[in-house]
Amino acid sequence: MTPLLLTDIEQAVRSSWSAETCTPGFRSRWTKDNPARDQCGVTAMVLNDLLGGELIRGEVHVNGEFVDYHWWNRLGMGIEIDLTREQFRPDEIVAGGIVIPRPPVTEWRRLREEYELLRDLVLEKLNRQQAEASTTEAHQPS
Numbered sequence: 001m002t003p004l005l006l007t008d009i010e011q012a013v014r015s016s017w018s019a020e021t022c023t024p025g026f027r028s029r030w031t032k033d034n035p036a037r038d039q040c041g042v043t044a045m046v047l048n049d050l051l052g053g054e055l056i057r058g059e060v061h062v063n064g065e066f067v068d069y070h071w072w073n074r075l076g077m078g079i080e081i082d083l084t085r086e087q088f089r090p091d092e093i094v095a096g097g098i099v100i101p102r103p104p105v106t107e108w109r110r111l112r113e114e115y116e117l118l119r120d121l122v123l124e125k126l127n128r129q130q131a132e133a134s135t136t137e138a139h140q141p142s
Contacts, residue, residue, distance in 0.1 A: 002133035004126060009050055013043055013083055016121035021114050036087040042115040043084050044071035046122055048102060051075060058097040070094045
């Protein structure tokens with residue numbers, strides 16, 4: 001089996017984002033021009049499934065006022081991965097960042113359907129990539 005690269009995971013996640021995987025209350029403002037918009041929570045959970053580590057939650061401020069939360073991941077040795085950081089406008093500032101224990105999916109009151117959709121799409125793409133890589137390897141001369 002060919003190991004996955006972080007770039008494979010990133011590409012699978014980014015190509016799976018849609019209005020259906022973003023926060024339901026913000027679907028009307030989701031566009032292909034800013035596909036990371038409102039994808040942070042579900043993306044952080046899917047990356048946590050794939051890579052482990054910790055979930056980090058910061059606050060989004062505009063003109064010093066809290067407007068929302070932002071989620072990303074921290075892996076071993078303090079390495080942070082945030083695939084959705086580019087969603088923010090210059091006036092939206094992410095402040096702080098605390099570790100939030102991951103609740104069991106069965107206890108989620110919101111974003112469960114969006115998370116499950118994104119997770120399934122990402123896993124499907126990663127499995128397809130691995131199958132294609134295995135086929136390519138099998139046809140390589142020794």
